[in-house]
Amino acid sequence: MTNTVNTVIIGGGILGCASAISTQKRLRKLNGNSNEKVCLIEKTVLSSGISARHSGIVRSANAVKKAAKLAKNATDYWKNLVSIWGVQCEYESNGAIWIARDTGSGKNEDWTKLAESLSDLDIQFGQIDKHQAQEICTKNVNLQDDEVFYFEPGAIQFDPTKVRRALYEAIKINKIDIKEKTNVKGFVTGNDGKITKVLTDNGDISCENVVNAAGAWSPSIFDSLGINIPVSIETVNVVNWLTSQFDIDYKMPIIADYKNLAYFRLWRNGEIHMHQPRHRNTREIARTFSENPLHITGGDLVNDPTNQSLGYGQIRIYEDIARKRFAELENSIYSSGYRSYFDITPDLKFILGKDDKVGNLFHCLGSGQGFKYAPVFGELIADAITGDGVFIDEIDEFSISRFDDNYMKNFWDQVSGSENTLVAEAASL
Template structure:
């Protein structure tokens, strides 16, 4: 049984059902209605944690093969560029070397190459760039619907409009869940994948999940001219990310997570604020000074489910039969297919079956052990991102 029909829950359902496991997903509203529906969907393997880079690499083939296997999930292969300033150039090169060691197609490119890919971008304050030709962006909502359909084809049951009010585990062993209509749904294993709502369901069992909801704003911009097929840009100097959006627009997100705005995931301001627009306008002006006709066309906000090390919790707990897959900290889209596989490994085999993805990296106990999962080559000023 899986609690939560977000992208991670339905990815786990797809992987489990494909292995012949009987699965039911209980979703309080509709599939993809949580953080998934707000995702920017950026696809890159550029991580400083090898297991996460390996998960993103493994997931990439699922996005690429989606048209044949899942239907159109909105994946667009635009390429991915990450640019850093002088203080982070050595770390970037070390990360790229690590990526290539994992078989990932990633290499350094120069200022001239970036000028060709992104003619309107100012590049003089970057010192080095990484490039992934197979990167791009997808649509998390469509991906969740496609995973749901695939799971159903393999026999999974998806119950929407079914809020779980309690996970029951008398004597330290999961027996099932209680839903809002008072009925009890028995299950020997419960995968808790309820994003920022997970801690409240785990706490009564004595399982403390250090996950908090953090509000993030997104701006949509009409660049005022046809930019063509620009790649995704992670700008680790101005701390923003930019990708193409349908209709010739651009989507701008913030990469400066140094002053988190903690929020209630059930009641947060969805509209972008004036101060954020002003900040985005200044960054836009800095990075794309030539886009003189650019203007905002919209904005919205979503919530990341953030852990203290900005990496997910995927693992068993002190309660027998309770597996957690939550706390994706704003980067759970690109790794979602591999998350499903890891959860299925944990449920079926008790451990990861992928040597590049050690389950221990994502264990809950790392927080009390004070062993956070951190980048091997962190970026100064943008450490939380990778």
């Protein structure tokens, strides 16, 4: 049996859900109560992949100016989610403290430039002194004299389980056709190269548009169309420390610790939740791509049970980092730990908007930042499909077309040559 819809969204993570909700609402707004439907396909259950393992942090600070602008829009949407999704989700608004090394004269030059850039976008992100930072961080956080501190008061944080519940509610309210536990088997294309039908193990779907929100699964799904989607996954370890609730101040902000390379936030039941940021070195990113066979395994690597737990050595590394930042952690208890993942692109920027080869295929890939951008990316995809909207001019910088042959050759050169081989690396140990 073949169903017919306007748009098929592939991937039921938070970006797929956001794209489905915004697109369906937009179609109804433009065409009245028409039968133009959106169908959301997910191979397991909604928000079960990388979306199930995020830390729920929403912040606007970003060194890429256009990304920072979108992040500010996203934060505003998160705070008033009912206006675009029809549901509200509670959040905590204790802000974020950013910590960096003092590079001289009580400043960090790169972060000073970042603060100036964000000020142009009306994003509050300013340097504060150690005394002010200590008052905001609360007494249980250790701050050092060789550090500089920046405060982003607009940063907020969510409980991911509550966000997942809100996604299901929004899908129901907006009457999205949902196909969970459904695998995409292939595509049928017309003479113009556009996708006319999505083939699944739960029935085929004729459509006018397709949205790729499959994240780490994208390379294997769209390989049959001859589309090379440059997405891989980077492992990130997550640890939760169970502390005394007498030691924790529930007003503690998000702590973005770029001296020790860790993010901290309060978690459920008085836990301190920590994870590492993404690699930002081009060579390390390229190595992640070269060592990760996503075209073979797909994103199923994320849900493989053998990839869930942490080893003793990994936990101890995190414990050493956390002890440097939290005064009472040595008396705390390891509560839980697991592996999470960032789905990343070669330049760590998103892939958004229309594909450069298939005219009715649109990409919504967050490059490890999908959660915080979800509401605005959903609106952006709706803009791209309908050809109109407030974010239509924000797409070009993040088009998949930037990853042309010349770009990818230069990228792969980062891991080629004798100085970058595993033999050379082993010899240096």
